[in-house]
Amino acid sequence: MxxxxxxxxxxxxxxxxxxxxxxxxxxxxxxxxxxxxxxxxxxxxxxxxxxxxxxxxxxxxxxxxxxxxxxxxxxxxxxxxxxxxxxxxxxxxxVGFMFQKDALLPWLTVTQNIRVGAELSGMSKAEQETRIPALIRLLRLDGFEDAYPKQLSGGMRQRASLGRLLAYNPSLxxxxxxxxxxxxxxxxxxxxxxxxxxxxxxxxxxxxxxxxxxxxxxxxxxxxxxxxxxxxxxxxxxxxxxxxxxxxxxxxxxxxxxxxxxxxxxxxxx
Ligand SMILES: Nc1ncnc2c1ncn2[C@@H]1O[C@H](COP(=O)(O)OP(=O)(O)O)[C@@H](O)[C@H]1O
Ligand SMILES: [Mg+2]
Missing domain, CATH: 3.40.50.300 (P-loop containing nucleotide triphosphate hydrolases)
Structure with missing residues (x-):
């Protein structure tokens, strides 16, 4: 008992x-x-x-x-x-990092910069096809997919940096x-x-x-x-x-x- x-x-x-x-x-x-x-x-x-x-x-x-x-x-x-x-x-x-100054690659577009994070994380091409546009919408960067960093405002550049970080999918x-x-x-x-x-x-x-x-x-x-x-x-x-x-x-x-x-x-x- x-x-x-x-x-x-x-x-x-x-x-x-x-x-x-x-x-x-x-x-x-x-x-x-x-x-x-x-x-x-x-x-x-x-x-x-x-x-x-x-x-x-x-x-x-x-x-x-x-x-x-x-x-x-x-x-x-x-x-x-x-x-x-x-x-x-x-x-x-x-671990993923984000700094005060965006670390976007100036010769790549918003989509390509975010793809860098996805590639580093080993995300499959198929998953990238859905995940990257979803991140762009989440970060309200739609319409700027093909823009280069110099064409963006400071806030948009930081959003794109955040997109790359999230595509990398760090747990910290x-x-x-x-x-x-x-x-x-x-x-x-x-x-x-x-x-x-x-x-x-x-x-x-x-x-x-x-x-x-x-x-x-x-x-x-x-x-x-x-x-x-x-x-x-x-x-x-x-x-x-x-x-x-x-x-x-x-x-x-x-x-x-x-x-x-x-x-x-x-x-x-x-
Ligand atoms: N690589 C380095 N070599 C020598 N001193 C450094 C180095 N990095 C930072 N410091 C010094 O360490 C202290 C703390 O720097 P930091 O961590 O950048 O401060 P915070 O981010 O809080 O403003 C500062 O006095 C800075 O000058
Ligand atoms: Mg500091």
Whole structure:
């Protein structure tokens, strides 16, 4: 009797391996006539599958550096980075990157640029035939399939870059101030597009920005870096409901409260 009761008791669900595990990561850059410049001093951060994490911090605090370390482009002076349980050395194939400046190939059209991502992912020609036009519609680039990057606005170029990233189909997206060079309105529109896509096809995202409101508006979690050498001074869960209305949300007391807290975290001396 006792045994059968025991058997019926639901087993706790196994905790899934986080997509990213950063453990006590130290990054220091050698300098010719000075001790190494310590940029990250013992950062630990887990990102779960499908989680949208924003990283905010002062300029020069090491936000780009942590992304480069996560994709294996920098060798740690201490600690470790694991992606899907494996220590990273070279950029792992499941990771996709997006920067502030679009990295489109200027001699290729929008469709051809997106196809680069699809080819890299090993997508079959047959699947490309349906997936690429679907991405173009999703990103509202219809009518510009055959345009070259120089014929596009900044916002459209970033949308095409996002298209290429999505065609590559990474399970982890590292985004380094991807909308930082865009005007305010375009930035809001891009944030909306990103959320629409992310809500449809969840993947883990680490989104670096210096824009606190953008971080809170988009993410599940906001991690706050101190000035260099970066430590994590706060890690907030953003409990705003989804799907989010990026305009209405700005008046929400929870939104205002959280952005105020982050402002005061950043004002603290390092
Ligand atoms: N390859 C490098 N060699 C030397 N110093 C670097 C290198 N990359 C970044 N740094 C320094 O590390 C610090 C953090 O840079 P970064 O991660 O780009 O900051 P953030 O993205 O937060 O603005 C800065 O002081 C920068 O000058
Ligand atoms: Mg940066």
């Amino acid at each position: 006792a045994m059968s009761q025991l058997a019926e008791k639901p087993m706790p669900a196994p905790t899934p391996e986080p997509r990213v595990r950063v453990e006590n990561l130290r990054i220091a850059f050698p300098r010719p006539d000075a001790p190494p410049l310590e940029v990250l001093s013992g950062i630990s951060l887990d990102v779960a599958d499908g989680e949208f994490v924003a990283v905010v911090g002062p300029s020069g605090s090491g936000k780009s550096t942590i992304l480069r370390a996560i994709c294996g482009l920098l060798k740690p002076a201490g600690g470790e980075v694991r992606v899907d349980g494996r220590p990273v050395s070279d950029p792992p194939p499941e 997206m590292l985004m380094d101030e991807p909308f930082g060079a865009l005007d305010y309105q375009t930035k809001i529109v891009m944030g909306r597009e990103l959320l629409r896509i992310w809500e449809a096809e969840r993947r883990a995202i680490i989104f670096v920005t210096h824009d606190i409101e953008e971080a809170v508006a988009l993410a599940d979690r906001v991690v706050v870096f101190s000035a260099r050498p970066a430590r994590i001074v706060a890690d907030y869960r953003v409990d705003l409901p989804r799907p989010r209305d990026l305009r209405a949300m700005r008046g929400d007391p929870a939104f205002v409260h959280l952005t105020e807290s982050i402002w005061s975290d950043l004002a603290l001396p390092a």
